Amino acid sequence: MSERLQAQHLETVRALLSSGQLTRLSAYLAQLHPADVAEILTEVDSFRQRLALLRLLPDEVAGEVLSELEPDVAQPLMAHMSPERVADILEEIATDDAAEILEDLPNVVREELITLMEPEEAAEVRELLAYPEESAGRIMTQDVVRLRRRWTVEETLDYLRHLDKTAETIYYLYVVDDEDHLVGVVPLRALVTAPPEATIGQIMTPNVISVRVDDDQEDVAELVAKYNFLAVPVVDRDGRLVGIVTVDDVVDVLEEEATEDIQRLGGSEPLDMPYFATPAWAIVRKRIGWLLLLFVGGTLTGSVLRHFAYVSERFSALNVFVPLLIGTGGNAGSQTVATIIRALALGEVRPREAFRVMSREAITGLTIGVVLGTIAFGRAMLWQTGVAVALVVALSVPFITLWASLIGALIPLLAEYLGVDPAVISGPLIATLVDATGLAIYFGMASVMLL
Amino acid sequence: MSERLQAQHLETVRALLSSGQLTRLSAYLAQLHPADVAEILTEVDSFRQRLALLRLLPDEVAGEVLSELEPDVAQPLMAHMSPERVADILEEIATDDAAEILEDLPNVVREELITLMEPEEAAEVRELLAYPEESAGRIMTQDVVRLRRRWTVEETLDYLRHLDKTAETIYYLYVVDDEDHLVGVVPLRALVTAPPEATIGQIMTPNVISVRVDDDQEDVAELVAKYNFLAVPVVDRDGRLVGIVTVDDVVDVLEEEATEDIQRLGGSEPLDMPYFATPAWAIVRKRIGWLLLLFVGGTLTGSVLRHFAYVSERFSALNVFVPLLIGTGGNAGSQTVATIIRALALGEVRPREAFRVMSREAITGLTIGVVLGTIAFGRAMLWQTGVAVALVVALSVPFITLWASLIGALIPLLAEYLGVDPAVISGPLIATLVDATGLAIYFGMASVMLL
Numbered sequence: 051m052s053e054r055l056q057a058q059h060l061e062t063v064r065a066l067l068s069s070g071q072l073t074r075l076s077a078y079l080a081q082l083h084p085a086d087v088a089e090i091l092t093e094v095d096s097f098r099q100r101l102a103l104l105r106l107l108p109d110e111v112a113g114e115v116l117s118e119l120e121p122d123v124a125q126p127l128m129a130h131m132s133p134e135r136v137a138d139i140l141e142e143i144a145t146d147d148a149a150e151i152l153e154d155l156p157n158v159v160r161e162e163l164i165t166l167m168e169p170e171e172a173a174e175v176r177e178l179l180a181y182p183e184e185s186a187g188r189i190m191t192q193d194v195v196r197l198r199r200r201w202t203v204e205e206t207l208d209y210l211r212h213l214d215k216t217a218e219t220i221y222y223l224y225v226v227d228d229e230d231h232l233v234g235v236v237p238l239r240a241l242v243t244a245p246p247e248a249t250i251g252q253i254m255t256p257n258v259i260s261v262r263v264d265d266d267q268e269d270v271a272e273l274v275a276k277y278n279f280l281a282v283p284v285v286d287r288d289g290r291l292v293g294i295v296t297v298d299d300v301v302d303v304l305e306e307e308a309t310e311d312i313q314r315l316g317g318s319e320p321l322d323m324p325y326f327a328t329p330a331w332a333i334v335r336k337r338i339g340w341l342l343l344l345f346v347g348g349t350l351t352g353s354v355l356r357h358f359a360y361v362s363e364r365f366s367a368l369n370v371f372v373p374l375l376i377g378t379g380g381n382a383g384s385q386t387v388a389t390i391i392r393a394l395a396l397g398e399v400r401p402r403e404a405f406r407v408m409s410r411e412a413i414t415g416l417t418i419g420v421v422l423g424t425i426a427f428g429r430a431m432l433w434q435t436g437v438a439v440a441l442v443v444a445l446s447v448p449f450i451t452l453w454a455s456l457i458g459a460l461i462p463l464l465a466e467y468l469g470v471d472p473a474v475i476s477g478p479l480i481a482t483l484v485d486a487t488g489l490a491i492y493f494g495m496a497s498v499m500l501l
Numbered sequence: 502m503s504e505r506l507q508a509q510h511l512e513t514v515r516a517l518l519s520s521g522q523l524t525r526l527s528a529y530l531a532q533l534h535p536a537d538v539a540e541i542l543t544e545v546d547s548f549r550q551r552l553a554l555l556r557l558l559p560d561e562v563a564g565e566v567l568s569e570l571e572p573d574v575a576q577p578l579m580a581h582m583s584p585e586r587v588a589d590i591l592e593e594i595a596t597d598d599a600a601e602i603l604e605d606l607p608n609v610v611r612e613e614l615i616t617l618m619e620p621e622e623a624a625e626v627r628e629l630l631a632y633p634e635e636s637a638g639r640i641m642t643q644d645v646v647r648l649r650r651r652w653t654v655e656e657t658l659d660y661l662r663h664l665d666k667t668a669e670t671i672y673y674l675y676v677v678d679d680e681d682h683l684v685g686v687v688p689l690r691a692l693v694t695a696p697p698e699a700t701i702g703q704i705m706t707p708n709v710i711s712v713r714v715d716d717d718q719e720d721v722a723e724l725v726a727k728y729n730f731l732a733v734p735v736v737d738r739d740g741r742l743v744g745i746v747t748v749d750d751v752v753d754v755l756e757e758e759a760t761e762d763i764q765r766l767g768g769s770e771p772l773d774m775p776y777f778a779t780p781a782w783a784i785v786r787k788r789i790g791w792l793l794l795l796f797v798g799g800t801l802t803g804s805v806l807r808h809f810a811y812v813s814e815r816f817s818a819l820n821v822f823v824p825l826l827i828g829t830g831g832n833a834g835s836q837t838v839a840t841i842i843r844a845l846a847l848g849e850v851r852p853r854e855a856f857r858v859m860s861r862e863a864i865t866g867l868t869i870g871v872v873l874g875t876i877a878f879g880r881a882m883l884w885q886t887g888v889a890v891a892l893v894v895a896l897s898v899p900f901i902t903l904w905a906s907l908i909g910a911l912i913p914l915l916a917e918y919l920g921v922d923p924a925v926i927s928g929p930l931i932a933t934l935v936d937a938t939g940l941a942i943y944f945g946m947a948s949v950m951l952l
Contacts, residue, residue, distance in 0.1 A: 330865055398571075
């Protein structure tokens with residue numbers, strides 16, 4: 051929905067709220083998509099208005115709205131409703147969405163709510179919450195339609211007509227044997243276009259691609275993306291169908307993983323929560339670990355400078371270029387690491403192609419260094435450092451950018467080879483690694499050329 | 502598919518290829534998913550083998566394989582097949598996939614291929630290629646099922662049974678009037694579960710959420726992600742249905758946009774192509790622009806150092822901490838900018854919340870600075886710089902991290918406010934902006950405290 055339209059909805063809701071026309075408001079909200087209602091709820095002026103809106107919604111819509119809201123908006127609202135109402139609401143939505151809302155709540159509250167839910171729903175939610183975080187089991191829903199091979203197309207269509215509405219998707223229908231083992235799949239479109247008297251066994255596709263309940267959610271997302279699936283079935287250790295992961299959950303996972311990679315690339319631990327929902331002390335905690343490590347690593351630059359004091363004291367003009375040179379090394383390394391990390395994440399580059407990657411980065415780093423070195427020479431001459439110092443600066447730049455590009459490519463490749471997520475390698479880490487060595491290159495060259 | 506299984510397939514294909522058992526090979530490939538065949542094709546040892554495999558595939562499968570391949574793998578293969586065969590293959594796949602393959606080809610080749618295609622398909626592909634890059638029109642397919650209000654459910658099911666197979670998705674069926682204006686939508690699941698004698702007009706949902714053909718693909722992706730859609734209809738200026746964007750294309754767009762943001766955050770222009778498909782000179786070109794700008798900006802640090810030469814010459818111990826301090830400023834700024842850029846991209850933060858963001862970043866930057874400053878004091882004392890210099894270093898750190906965090910938050914917020922994509926703001930840019938000012942803080946404090 052366009053922002054303009056969204057603003058109009060917000061205005062109308064505000065007007066109806068302040069004039070107390072709750073029946074009209076209720077009818078107005080009913081024609082909106084739950085995702086839009088969630089946006090309006092987040093934007094109204096007071097917590098009291100937000101709560102009033104939520105209370106106006108039927109259970110099913112309220113549940114979908116709650117699952118669209120950020121946890122820091124949803125939690126106070128739930129705390130102000132009766133636990134019975136919240137439990138009723140949670141029963142109405144898909145079990146994976148209910149589990150996602152519940153997992154963010156304090157233990158006591160979560161337990162109370164689950165106990166108040168219908169036993170069957172409660173058991174399903176408990177089952178999901180028992181799987182490890184970021185696993186297929188955590189993002190799947192158990193509401194999946196199971197067909198049998200002997201059913202005819204006509205019987206199946208009739209069965210679908212009388213189905214409980216909560217099945218999250220019926221676009222892929224899975225076929226199981228008597229022990230619930232996954233044996234085939236029938237896309238709804240195949241069912242619709244098949245002759246009514248054919249059996250499921252005749253029209254189903256055997257060899258279903260499935261994921262295991264303990265597979266990592268990122269692998270599940272990549273599989274769904276690779277095969278352009280709308281959903282993928284989830285099986286347990288024995289091949290029994292336990293649930294289904296739908297593409298809308300995969301889209302969420304891809305966004306979440308990209309967020310983690312971007313925050314890590316900046317040199318911070320992932321926040322795991324929306325920005326404003328993360329308390330300031332938590333942001334400090336996520337950032338300070340790497341900063342401390344890099345700070346301690348950074349003191350190496352001091353050691354290098356102290357080691358070369360005999361050069362810099364005789365040629366103090368050299369000091370003027372220190373920040374520029376290590377900045378350039380850091381920038382070149384940061385460019386390379388971002389490119390390589392993303393190429394690794396997308397599978398465009400593999401560790402065994404390291405040699406090919408390093409050769410490309412060597413060429414790139416050297417070419418860039420020659421251009422920048424030439425400019426640096428000009429700048430040094432303008433500062434009247436003398437030709438000797440200007441030459442040291444100009445010749446150091448290509449070596450520094452070459453080195454930075456190689457390190458920026460090598461470290462993530464090494465991480466991937468060792469089975470560590472290369473996304474933990476950040477721009478700042480590479481910059482820090484390159485800082486001290488860049489200085490050593492610069493002053494080493496100066497001591498050879500000037501002394 | 503698991504990597505082990507994929508490796509087994511590759512082995513089998515290699516064995517069948519080298520023993521020349523082409524009939525068995527052809528049958529073997531037929532049972533695999535086109536995405537897996539594409540992977541195998543990429544991994545076989547020689548171009549000749551790759552071409553042999555592709556030639557074995559039926560047109561439809563060959564088309565799907567080509568659209569899964571990276572352009573640098575697909576293009577030489579197409580160049581070695583007859584244009585007639587390639588045109589036949591392109592006719593068999595969805596028009597958006599055909600357009601995507603064609604858009605990467607040289608103009609002459611593209612024109613020849615389109616001319617060889619059936620007139621109807623050719624016209625559709627030309628229409629797609631006429632839309633601007635990264636627009637909804639470019640990623641949509643025109644193969645969409647159109648229903649009329651007066652049709653009954655039974656008639657519609659019968660119509661679907663006799664449909665041409667190429668309609669990319671029939672999970673949402675769109676309802677149009679006599680001028681092709683979009684007036685409603687019927688999910689296939691609603692059709693299947695409705696009474697056979699009901700009319701489409703009775704069961705359809707009016708008020709369809711749609712996108713305009715010239716909307717940006719990123720906005721389309723966000724809309725599909727927000728509403729958990731499987732597809733979204735595309736309309737022209739007059740509200741006429743022209744196509745459909747499916748969620749698998751949205752997944753590709755989300756990956757592409759995340760790649761662009763990550764590469765920009767590293768300080769490079771987006772590559773637009775997979776890593777190895779990008780020539781080395783193109784990588785240099787994408788990186789050198791920013792590096793040049795940052796290099797010129799970085800020479801400011803030299804000016805600051807020259808300005809404060811009267812301080813650093815009297816207290817040469819100060820020089821030892823220069824790389825450490827500006828490195829820390831750069832790292833703190835880089836962390837903040839990554840967090841804020843992602844929060845802006847996900848809509849978690851808006852420019853009008855700038856004050857709230859800046860206060861949080863101020864607290865975070867100061868807290869981190871106090872911790873690091875304390876450690877810096879200890880390190881300086883160990884290097885026997887004397888208490889005065891150690892105090893200058895320790896007190897500078899919190900100011901530098903505070904300043905870096907504020908700049909790292911302010912610049913992307915400003916970009917968003919001005920309508921510039923904040924993803925162009927990189928870690929290196931913030932680091933460079935902070936370098937010179939950080940030095941001014943450090944030496945300014947030294948001149949006040951030491952002279």
